[in-house]
Amino acid sequence: MSGKGLLIAAPRSGSGKTTITLGLQRALVKRGLTVRGLKCGPDYIDPAFHAAATGAPSANLDSFAMPDTLLGQIAGEAAEAADIVVAEGSMGLFDGVPGEMGHTGASADIAAFCGWPVVLVVDVSGQAQSAGAVALGCVRYDERIRVVGVILNKVASERHRRLACAGMERIGLPVLGALSREASLILPERHLGLVQAGETEDLHGRLDALADAISAAVDLDAILAVAEPTDLPVTRHGAPALPAPGRCIAIARDAAFSFVYPHVETGWRATGATLLPFSPLADESPPETCDSCWLPGGYPELHAGRIAGASRFLAGLRRFAETRPVHGECGGYMVLGRTLIDADGTAHAMANLLSVETSFAKRKMNLGYRRAVLQANGPLGSAGQALTGHEFHYATIISVGDDAPFAMVTDPHGSAPVPAGGRRALVTGSFFHAIARFTGQP
Structure with a gap:
């Protein structure tokens, strides 16, 4: 009971x-x-x-x-x-x-x-x-x-x-x-x-x-x-909220990368996927045994200098991205970009796997639900797949660069679709935190 x-x-x-x-x-x-x-x-x-x-x-x-x-x-x-x-x-x-x-x-x-x-x-x-x-x-x-x-x-x-x-x-x-x-x-x-x-x-x-x-x-x-x-009117079994991006997923996990929804990780494990954590702040590379890499959100803006100096992490991430998909959400997206400007206005070189440049010195709160339609096949689904999620950050985009958009995004208040995030080869990222696939049915 x-x-x-x-x-x-x-x-x-x-x-x-x-x-x-x-x-x-x-x-x-x-x-x-x-x-x-x-x-x-x-x-x-x-x-x-x-x-x-x-x-x-x-x-x-x-x-x-x-x-x-x-x-x-x-x-x-x-x-x-x-x-x-x-x-x-x-x-x-x-x-x-x-x-x-x-x-x-x-x-x-x-x-x-x-x-x-x-x-x-x-x-x-x-x-x-x-x-x-x-x-x-x-x-x-x-x-x-x-x-x-x-x-x-x-x-x-x-x-x-x-x-x-x-x-x-x-x-x-x-x-x-x-x-x-x-x-x-x-x-x-x-x-x-x-x-x-x-x-x-x-x-x-x-x-x-x-x-x-x-x-x-x-x-x-x-x-x-x-x-x-507890009175539940529906079955307690269903497909995972999001598709697992791989069978063995390298996932960044430390004080700079920690924002992962528990139900997402649980759903991935339920499909048989293995999650192997690594720490960019400890200058660790994504494990080579993995077939995908996930950089969650968190607080990279508070650790930008350490990340920029983590040469083994950055080199290993670039090497990983040559043959396997890498996705970054919010803070992870910022680290995949060219530069991250910290609160003091200092620019730090990031992975340069995407062309976006972000700043925590120029702050503006971005908050709210989003519905994203993927623009190409990738770790979160096929082109045309709709996802629901959320965005919450103070960092701003100084330059979006020349990458193709990761998704077209709307909000629940009737906004027109706008491009969000970026994709280049096997690398994708955006400020959007995915919560579940959208099927059009509650």
């Missing part, structure tokens, strides 16, 4: 969803429960924190970019392996993009799809009883979901707590916990979100501190009581 589940969500970003989710996950693990975390939306950092907090794999659930079969497979497998799934929403509970009902990318879509109740995190700083009106709006906005309780965050005093609780009592919404303002509970951040789990100093000590704070401030018995069995 599938384990129970619930969704931790909020009316808006910045309410404390991630810290409260991690604290709950860790606190329930310390109670002896088997816990799995899942993340709504395309965030590729939070699942690694969930995995650290629970000691078990985490993954993304994205109602815009994923077909129902894939959503059911990911959520179903997590629920079957756990006593409880503690999923984390993204942005505000109902925030999404234009799309069919249930396929907008909103966290509420996932709660409705999986049958999970919602526990609302409300940042009550600057308000008291009015927080009850905000919560009431969330309760009534979407009849597909059920908000079963609230956790108050950033409570200033005992009097503040009583006033905010009075607002929730007026609307009949149980208060499951109340956390005071505590700067030490904040996880470190950088320009793309939280500092990665593997780079966070004393991560497990921080997670234990979060668990202790949650255990003291939140009624864990009540949290367990409101969780409900």
